[in-house]
Amino acid sequence: MMRYFARRNPRMVVGGAMVLIWLALALFAPVVAPYDPIKVNVLDQLQPPSASHWLGTDDLGRDVLSRVIWGSRISLSVGVISVSIGFIVGVTLGLGAGYLGGMFDLLVMRVIDALLAFPALVLAIAITAALGPQIQNAMIAIGIVAIPAYTRLTRGQVLSVRAREFIVAARTIGASPLRIVVRHIFPNVTNALVVQATLATAFAILAEAALSFLGLGPQPPNPSWGQDINYSQRYLANLKWWMSAGPGLAIFTAVFAFNFLGDALRDALDPRLRRSA
Amino acid sequence: MTRYILRRLLLMIPVAFLVTVGVFVLVRLAPGDPALTFAGEDKSPAVIAAIREELGLDQPMPVQYVAWIERAVQGDLGRSFQTKQRVLEAIWERLPATLELGAAALIFSITVAVAVGILSAVKRNSVVDLLATGFTLAGVSFPSFFLGIVLILLFAFVIPGKIFPPGGYVPLAQDPVENLRRLVLPAITLATASMAVNLRQVRSSLLDVFGHEYVRTARAKGLRERTVIVRHALKNALIPVVTLIGIQIGAIIEGAFITETIFFWPGIGRLAVTAIPSGDYPVVQGVVLVSALSFMFSTLVVDVLYAWLDPRISYDTAGA
Numbered sequence: 001m002m003r004y005f006a007r008r009n010p011r012m013v014v015g016g017a018m019v020l021i022w023l024a025l026a027l028f029a030p031v032v033a034p035y036d037p038i039k040v041n042v043l044d045q046l047q048p049p050s051a052s053h054w055l056g057t058d059d060l061g062r063d064v065l066s067r068v069i070w071g072s073r074i075s076l077s078v079g080v081i082s083v084s085i086g087f088i089v090g091v092t093l094g095l096g097a098g099y100l101g102g103m104f105d106l107l108v109m110r111v112i113d114a115l116l117a118f119p120a121l122v123l124a125i126a127i128t129a130a131l132g133p134q135i136q137n138a139m140i141a142i143g144i145v146a147i148p149a150y151t152r153l154t155r156g157q158v159l160s161v162r163a164r165e166f167i168v169a170a171r172t173i174g175a176s177p178l179r180i181v182v183r184h185i186f187p188n189v190t191n192a193l194v195v196q197a198t199l200a201t202a203f204a205i206l207a208e209a210a211l212s213f214l215g216l217g218p219q220p221p222n223p224s225w226g227q228d229i230n231y232s233q234r235y236l237a238n239l240k241w242w243m244s245a246g247p248g249l250a251i252f253t254a255v256f257a258f259n260f261l262g263d264a265l266r267d268a269l270d271p272r273l274r275r276s277a
Numbered sequence: 278m279t280r281y282i283l284r285r286l287l288l289m290i291p292v293a294f295l296v297t298v299g300v301f302v303l304v305r306l307a308p309g310d311p312a313l314t315f316a317g318e319d320k321s322p323a324v325i326a327a328i329r330e331e332l333g334l335d336q337p338m339p340v341q342y343v344a345w346i347e348r349a350v351q352g353d354l355g356r357s358f359q360t361k362q363r364v365l366e367a368i369w370e371r372l373p374a375t376l377e378l379g380a381a382a383l384i385f386s387i388t389v390a391v392a393v394g395i396l397s398a399v400k401r402n403s404v405v406d407l408l409a410t411g412f413t414l415a416g417v418s419f420p421s422f423f424l425g426i427v428l429i430l431l432f433a434f435v436i437p438g439k440i441f442p443p444g445g446y447v448p449l450a451q452d453p454v455e456n457l458r459r460l461v462l463p464a465i466t467l468a469t470a471s472m473a474v475n476l477r478q479v480r481s482s483l484l485d486v487f488g489h490e491y492v493r494t495a496r497a498k499g500l501r502e503r504t505v506i507v508r509h510a511l512k513n514a515l516i517p518v519v520t521l522i523g524i525q526i527g528a529i530i531e532g533a534f535i536t537e538t539i540f541f542w543p544g545i546g547r548l549a550v551t552a553i554p555s556g557d558y559p560v561v562q563g564v565v566l567v568s569a570l571s572f573m574f575s576t577l578v579v580d581v582l583y584a585w586l587d588p589r590i591s592y593d594t595a596g597a
Contacts (some may be wrong), residue, residue: 113288114295118569121531126565129553130306206420210535213422214550229423233539236430248423256418263414 009268015261022254026072035063037070038221046235049242056242058228059235064246067223071247074218075225075254078139079204083197085143090150091193095181097151098158109155112148120145124207128216135218142207146200153196157189191269195262202258209251225251278584285577292573297349300566301342307558354566355559359552364563368545374446375544378536379529381460382467383522390472391515394479395506401484409476416473421532425466425539432462444541463540467532471525478521482514516586523579527572 025032035053041061049056055064097108115123127141161167162185170180211217212226220227225247232243329335333344348354354364397409433443441462447455486492487510495505534546541547545564552560 110291111295113292114299117292117296117573118299118565119527119531119572121534122565122568125534125549125553126300126303126561129558129561130303202418206418209420210422213420213535214538215554226420226422229420229426233426236426237434239430239434241430244423244426248420248426251420251423252415252418255420256415259414259418 009264011260011264012268015257015264018253018257019261022072022076022257025069026076029069029073033063033066033069035066037062037066037223046238046240048240055246056240058231058243059240064228064242067228068225068246068250071223071225071228072250072254074135074223075205075208075251078135078142078208078217079201079258081139082142082204082208083146083200085140086146086150086200087193087197089143090147091154091186093147094151094154095158095186098155099162099177099181099185105155108151112151115144115148120203121207121210124211125214125216128211133216133219138208138211138217141211142204145207146204149196149200150193153192154189157192158185161185161188195266195269198258198262198265202255202262205251205258206255278581281584282577282581285580289573289577293570296569296573297346297566298342300562300569301345303565304558304562305338305341307556349566354563357552357560358557359555359560364559367548367560368563368567371543371545371548374542375533375537375546377449378460378463378467378533378542378544379526381464382471382529382532383525385464386468386472386475386525387518387522389468390475390479391511391518394476395483395511397476397480398483398487399502399506406480409480413473413477413480416469416476419469421466421470422535422539424469425462425536428462428466429539444539446541446543459540463536463542466539467529467536470532471528474525475518475521478518479514482516482518483510486510486514516583519583519586520579523576526575526579530568530572 039062041057044053044057044061045059047053047057047061053063053065055068057063058067093108093112097105118126124138124141124145127144128137131137131140158181167180167184170184175184208217209224209226209229212224213230215227215230217226218224220231228247229244229251232240232247235243326335333341336344352365354368356363357367360367393405393409397406400406428441429443432441433439440458442459443462445459447459449456483506492505492510495509496502500508530546533544534550536542537544537547538550545567549561549564552558552564
């Protein structure tokens with residue numbers, strides 16, 4: 001059955017496998033990482049990649065591979081939690097705005113328009129700078145930035161579904177608005193939401209790395225992909241390329257995995273979103 | 278068209294109001310007391326109270342907001358805690374550098390995307406197409422700050438000759454050649470993600486347009502393929518790209534924060550990023566406000582341009 005599914009949806013299998021590998025690395029980091037990511041060992045500082053340190057070491061002798069693996073915990077947890085915040089708030093607002101309409105819809109969409117008026121990363125920077133440079137605040141900031149996409153998507157889906165016969169029938173037999181939204185409308189919008197959640201996770205990982213690069217994420221000595229790349233800049237002149245290559249390629253492969261999976265899900269789950277190309 | 282523009286401008290008013298409320302709230306959420314910063318060495322309660330009264334910080338929040346808006350409309354966004362310079366003045370000084378970088382990135386992104394997108398669509402499923410399709414996904418996944426560092430490593434420390442210096446800024450009026458040399462790497466860094474998006478859209482739009490009857494008719498009339506593409510297909514295929522430009526102006530604004538930091542480019546993005554660790558919140562929020570309002574305005578311009586380019590769009594009758 002797996003071979004059948006792989007033949008029908010090879011991109012989903014490849015994307016899903018890449019995502020699962022990163023999730024496994026994050027989950028089992030304490031077991032998989034060969035060294036302690038924050039333990040200083042000046043005798044081994046600035047070593048290039050070798051058999052004992054596959055991605056080399058940084059200026060404090062810390063193993064780059066171990067920092068990359070432990071850093072995945074932060075990046076993926078920020079990705080998942082911030083997307084969850086955006087999902088819960090955004091979908092709730094979208095369901096309400098789409099089904100109830102009227103003044104509630106008007107108010108919600110104006111607030112969403114105001115959030116969308118900010119370039120996404122600029123808003124995340126502003127919120128994190130205001131709340132303080134901590135990982136929890138980065139999660140909140142990226143979660144807030146994710147809300148508009150879910151709200152608009154859900155509202156659009158609700159508007160297209162609510163006039164259908166089965167919804168009219170449910171209303172006719174006296175079903176409450178809450179029951180109609182939860183039992184009848186929401187199941188019909190989940191496909192698009194699953195695609196959006198996957199693609200939003202990719203954005204969240206990239207946004208967290210960007211915030212960390214700017215010093216607004218987890219603070220040293222905790223491993224963080226973006227922060228480690230920022231830190232590696234001072235050693236570029238000495239050609240210590242491995243200090244940035246490890247976390248840089250980690251960000252790229254993790255984001256690529258979620259984008260790839262999201263694209264494949266979009267093609268598989270929602271024929272209307274399938275591109276002609 | 279006129280009614281559409283007026284309607285959009287009217288709708289922008291409540292959105293702009295909410296944007297200013299958002300920025301005001303973020304300023305108030307920021308840690309630290311501005312009165313303490315302005316007090317200098319004398320931090321006695323009497324001095325702090327006098328400063329709070331002078332700055333209006335002892336007033337209720339709605340009153341503070343109205344006072345802040347009144348000052349903002351007159352161009353007073355406060356003063357930097359660090360340099361005491363007026364925030365709007367600091368932004369105005371650095372805006373040309375950001376605009377130059379943004380314009381270069383946009384031109385580079387669109388030029389490459391259109392050229393490669395046409396090639397990719399015309400030679401579908403060829404090596405060029407596969408590489409281009411791969412780039413569209415890789416380009417949006419590659420972190421721009423890592424790309425910037427890779428480019429610095431290559432052009433400043435690996436490839437001899439330092440063709441493109443790794444950072445710094447020389448005003449265009451002072452030395453155009455040096456300005457352009459220093460513009461190349463940051464512009465490529467900033468352009469890459471939007472180039473990937475544009476490339477995908479150009480390819481997708483062209484392939485869609487190639488299936489239309491008027492293109493088949495043009496080919497059936499015996500027109501050269503280049504004429505079919507340039508005179509008939511491309512014009513319609515590029516219309517969706519125009520709407521993407523509006524979105525990408527936002528991406529370029531946010532990308533500038535990171536790119537200017539990596540390359541020491543003295544734009545408003547770097548101004549905000551260097552203000553964050555020192556707690557210079559008036560500067561950060563001033564830049565955020567200017568960025569948001571610029572993005573709103575550019576989106577409106579692009580929407581109007583889209584309607585002008587495509588006569589099928591009628592915003593007066595459609596529920597846009």
